[in-house]
Amino acid sequence: DAMVIQNPRYQVTQFGKPVTLSCSQTLNHNVMYWYQQKSSQAPKLLFHYYDKDFNNEADTPDNFQSRRPNTSFCFLDIRSPGLGDAAMYLCATSIRLYPYNEQFFGPGTRLTVL
Amino acid sequence: KQEVTQIPAALSVPEGENLVLNCSFTDSAIYNLQWFRQDPGKGLTSLLLIQSSQREQTSGRLNASLDKSSGRSTLYIAASQPGDSATYLCAVRRVGTTDSWGKLQFGAGTQVVVTP
Numbered sequence: 475d476a477m478v479i480q481n482p483r484y485q486v487t488q489f490g491k492p493v494t495l496s497c498s499q500t501l502n503h504n505v506m507y508w509y510q511q512k513s514s515q516a517p518k519l520l521f522h523y524y525d526k527d528f529n530n531e532a533d534t535p536d537n538f539q540s541r542r543p544n545t546s547f548c549f550l551d552i553r554s555p556g557l558g559d560a561a562m563y564l565c566a567t568s569i570r571l572y573p574y575n576e577q578f579f580g581p582g583t584r585l586t587v588l
Numbered sequence: 589k590q591e592v593t594q595i596p597a598a599l600s601v602p603e604g605e606n607l608v609l610n611c612s613f614t615d616s617a618i619y620n621l622q623w624f625r626q627d628p629g630k631g632l633t634s635l636l637l638i639q640s641s642q643r644e645q646t647s648g649r650l651n652a653s654l655d656k657s658s659g660r661s662t663l664y665i666a667a668s669q670p671g672d673s674a675t676y677l678c679a680v681r682r683v684g685t686t687d688s689w690g691k692l693q694f695g696a697g698t699q700v701v702v703t704p
Contacts, residue, residue, distance in 0.1 A: 516697070517677075519691060562629070566632075575681070577692060579632040582630060584629060
């Protein structure tokens with residue numbers, strides 16, 4: 475089945491230790507998104523890629539970076555995780571940006587910062 | 589600025605009752621609205637997507653209505669089951685401009701518990 479896969483599902487890191495989260499998709503979608511979701515809150519968009527074109531949200535901290543080496547894979551790098559970065563990180567894809575860009579989500583990676 | 593609100597934040601119903609979940613948004617300039625389900629510690633599963641020109645969308649026991657002019661959407665789940673226990677989020681897709689390109693704006697969700 476075509477899908478969005480995130481690895482690992484659970485990640486524990488230490489304060490200040492860099493961490494990379496992975497997302498892959500078999501849908502062959504042009505757009506990939508990264509969201510941060512803290513407990514009982516709405517998902518917050520961090521950035522997205524349209525093909526190789528990277529778009530950062532204005533309020534995304536510099537501590538968060540992303541790479542998309544090819545259509546199928548996208549990575550989220552957190553350079554120096556703080557306690558406030560503990561959250562669920564969701565990857566999503568869509569065929570196009572808008573207007574009818576239904577997004578398909580992966581299962582998420584739960585990040586714990588000690 | 590678009591704001592999306594879901595009230596109540598939590599809801600508990602006995603099995604068999606119909607569920608009514610509310611979503612309100614402040615800016616009616618939307619392309620569409622999407623309802624998602626999220627199980628604890630999991631990602632989002634898309635349930636229904638309603639285009640701005642539609643008034644409702646149905647899938648099995650689920651029915652979602654959209655009243656764009658009043659900024660409201662309602663998700664109905666008929667004959668609820670314990671397996672319907674989850675958090676339900678709505679998200680609106682704003683009309684694209686130079687800086688919004690139709691991004692999804694989420695509500696914080698309604699946590700539903702269906703008791704046997």
